[in-house]
Amino acid sequence: xPVNADFQGRVYPPTETYRVSxxxxxxxxxxxxxxxxxxxxxxxxxxxxxxxxxAPPTFAVLIAQQCDGQLIRDPxxxxxxxxxxxxxxxxxxxxxxxxxxxxxxxxxVDTVREAGGxxxxxxxxxxxxxxxxxxxxATSTIVLRGAE
Amino acid sequence: MSAQPSTPTAxxxxxxxxxxxxxxxxxxxxxVDRARLVQYAGASLDRNxxxxxxxxxxxxxxxxxxxxxxxxxxxxxxxxxxxxxxxGRVVExxxxxxxxxxxxxxTGADIEVSGVVKSADPETRRVTVELTATAAGEKVLGxxxxxxxxx
Numbered sequence: 001x002p003v004n005a006d007f008q009g010r011v012y013p014p015t016e017t018y019r020v021s022x023x024x025x026x027x028x029x030x031x032x033x034x035x036x037x038x039x040x041x042x043x044x045x046x047x048x049x050x051x052x053x054x055a056p057p058t059f060a061v062l063i064a065q066q067c068d069g070q071l072i073r074d075p076x077x078x079x080x081x082x083x084x085x086x087x088x089x090x091x092x093x094x095x096x097x098x099x100x101x102x103x104x105x106x107x108x109v110d111t112v113r114e115a116g117g118x119x120x121x122x123x124x125x126x127x128x129x130x131x132x133x134x135x136x137x138a139t140s141t142i143v144l145r146g147a148e
Numbered sequence: 149m150s151a152q153p154s155t156p157t158a159x160x161x162x163x164x165x166x167x168x169x170x171x172x173x174x175x176x177x178x179x180v181d182r183a184r185l186v187q188y189a190g191a192s193l194d195r196n197x198x199x200x201x202x203x204x205x206x207x208x209x210x211x212x213x214x215x216x217x218x219x220x221x222x223x224x225x226x227x228x229x230x231x232x233x234x235x236g237r238v239v240e241x242x243x244x245x246x247x248x249x250x251x252x253x254x255t256g257a258d259i260e261v262s263g264v265v266k267s268a269d270p271e272t273r274r275v276t277v278e279l280t281a282t283a284a285g286e287k288v289l290g291x292x293x294x295x296x297x298x299x
Binding site: 057 | 159161178184187188190191192193194208217218219221222223225226229230234235236238239240241242243244245294
């Protein structure tokens, strides 16, 4: 199997803090074509009850993929990045990521399994503020293509 | 939509009472070209060469440059956030990436996105929308479900 099955159940230590900025939210919203003013106009966001501009629903991937990097770069995991394909992605938001949030991610390797010569790895990144408030759960399944 | 563009509360959040299972959301077409992929690569920090470097993509066995799956996922959900009236109302969103969106240099690609209300819970005012996204006639997302909390 092109990945070390012993990694199932592994939990990595929390990452360095990621500071969510209004500028990055704007850039991301423009890139995915989300025109909602809550991404760029702090007054509009406050009028909707948010503390500041909020991120689009898939923004969390930016932080989660950096967390996933801990597994993908781990030499003991044996993952060949050139054979990685993104299979599934899911987000559960406990509240929107907001400009000014200081977020840490904790990476969990939930399952490692084999199917048809390929390996599938499902990771879960729990994003929380430095103060410990849960913000988002991002779950990702990557497929590691076996040798043809 | 009736308020002035400068008014912060221009778009009201959609009311749950006006929504029924089976309702279709207004469909849309997302055009994606290489410039857009470079923009997304920078914004998302996903700089994998298969999303912008044609010789590299072909060398690793792809037909051409392909869009980031996360670009497709992120642009498709604007159908739901625009319909809900507030991007912060989408509390759950998941997809399977079933096929890549191939993005030729000269023409780019069009992703057709539509959505249907699959369930609506009056207790929580949570509405589940199933999204369909196709490119070149093929489904590019599978089991694409977004949950929005309405007013």
